[in-house]
Amino acid sequence: MLMEHQIPPLLSDEVLIRVDVVSLSEEDLHLYEGKGRLLERIKHFPRVIGHEFSGHVVEVGEAVTRFAPGDPVSADSQIACLTCCPCARGKTHLCANPQVLGVDRDGCFADYIMIPQRNLWKNDPKVPAGIAAIQETIASAVHATLVEPVGGQQVLILGDRPECFLAASVARASGASHVFMVGVRPSHLEMGRRMGADRVFDATKISVMGSVLGDASSTGVDVVIEMSGNPGAIAAGLSLLRNGGRFSACGVSQEPVTLNLKDQIIHKGLRLYGVHGRKVFETWFQMAGLLNSGRINPTPLITHSFALSDFEKGFHLLSAGSEEGIDTMKVLIYLNAQLLKEVESQKTYQGVERRSRPDRRIATDRVAPSRLNS
Numbered sequence: 001m002l003m004e005h006q007i008p009p010l011l012s013d014e015v016l017i018r019v020d021v022v023s024l025s026e027e028d029l030h031l032y033e034g035k036g037r038l039l040e041r042i043k044h045f046p047r048v049i050g051h052e053f054s055g056h057v058v059e060v061g062e063a064v065t066r067f068a069p070g071d072p073v074s075a076d077s078q079i080a081c082l083t084c085c086p087c088a089r090g091k092t093h094l095c096a097n098p099q100v101l102g103v104d105r106d107g108c109f110a111d112y113i114m115i116p117q118r119n120l121w122k123n124d125p126k127v128p129a130g131i132a133a134i135q136e137t138i139a140s141a142v143h144a145t146l147v148e149p150v151g152g153q154q155v156l157i158l159g160d161r162p163e164c165f166l167a168a169s170v171a172r173a174s175g176a177s178h179v180f181m182v183g184v185r186p187s188h189l190e191m192g193r194r195m196g197a198d199r200v201f202d203a204t205k206i207s208v209m210g211s212v213l214g215d216a217s218s219t220g221v222d223v224v225i226e227m228s229g230n231p232g233a234i235a236a237g238l239s240l241l242r243n244g245g246r247f248s249a250c251g252v253s254q255e256p257v258t259l260n261l262k263d264q265i266i267h268k269g270l271r272l273y274g275v276h277g278r279k280v281f282e283t284w285f286q287m288a289g290l291l292n293s294g295r296i297n298p299t300p301l302i303t304h305s306f307a308l309s310d311f312e313k314g315f316h317l318l319s320a321g322s323e324e325g326i327d328t329m330k331v332l333i334y335l336n337a338q339l340l341k342e343v344e345s346q347k348t349y350q351g352v353e354r355r356s357r358p359d360r361r362i363a364t365d366r367v368a369p370s371r372l373n374s
Helices: 026-032 135-145 162-173 186-194 208-215 231-240 261-266 282-292 308-320 337-344
Strands: 002-005 014-024 053-060 072-075 112-116 120-122 154-158 178-183 199-202 221-226 241-249 271-274 302-307 330-334 359-364
Touching: 014 072, 014 308, 026 308, 053 112, 072 135, 135 162, 135 282, 154 162, 154 231, 162 178, 162 186, 162 221, 178 186, 178 208, 186 199, 199 208, 208 231, 221 231, 231 241, 231 261, 302 308, 302 337, 308 330, 330 337
Parallel strands: 154 178, 154 221, 178 199, 221 241, 241 271, 302 330
Antiparallel strands: 002 359, 014 053, 014 112, 014 330, 053 072, 072 120
16 A cells, blocks of 8 residues: 655664665565565564665765765665674674565655665666666676676576576676576566577476586586576576586575485585675675676666556566566666656656655555464
8 A cells, every 4th residue: 555654763874865766576566465474574564665776865864974965876675783693794694683674674665765874875877767776686696696706607597587687697797608597488588588598498398407408518507596496496406517516596495495415415516505685785896897887788677667656557567477468577666757757758867856755655554474363
């Protein structure tokens, strides 16, 4: 539902941001529909959802030193506690007690959002607001792909979601010798080819093992980036890796996954990485280098754009998966009406629209399942 809230007082280390564009994700859809693993984490309702955006700084707290009004910004959505063991070791992306935007604190589907300056990223003014709004998704793909270098290596990506296509672009831009992609939706796989995959394979129609090995080295691929979470895909990926290869696990499985540790990992000497979130801000700098240099171009993934008043259409499209033959990839909601007009007329946005401060928010008032019986 769409409702109005007062903007709370700004803390000393926080920045008030006027949101221009937000990007919808599957996690947002699940929260909007009142389901999913994140719903039980929400302690207070209604909760403003959304975690991926671009906007401009309006006001800064008295302790903020790195940002000023007018700065174009986005943010990493996982706010680390800075006190746990991973945080103390400099691994804030693995924080044991994170606050996630749109889940543990109000998110970005609102006219305004407040975020600690340590999580803010200053955008290159030349990057369009729509692209800036999906930078966290790009950075996640960068982290999964470049947890080790891929130069000169054969990379296999399992999955056919936007993150997978971005991983293909990152691998191609980072010097991979071959990029293969396996998925289950032919139209999506065509996007994979467009985004940088040399070969795409439809797992519903062919033998993935034989097809991939027929194109790759007979000993297997060097790198597998598993982004589907499908147990069968995980098993196939481990089998397709050469001895000594690297496996990046970032797809979240909804069911237990059984592994033969001895034969699938130990005896093959595989390097298995659990990839979570993004390194703040190491991964973002890698992403910015690829994006700002033009080595990757995520524009084809933005398939639909709507005004805030049509946000329900955006969620419907994300749920349906396609409309009139156009597959739904990334859906953007524009809170800045002028920006949307410029996008629709294919103009480049150069400024920021200033408005008064009615704080309209897309919030979930769903009750977590665990609370139904309380």
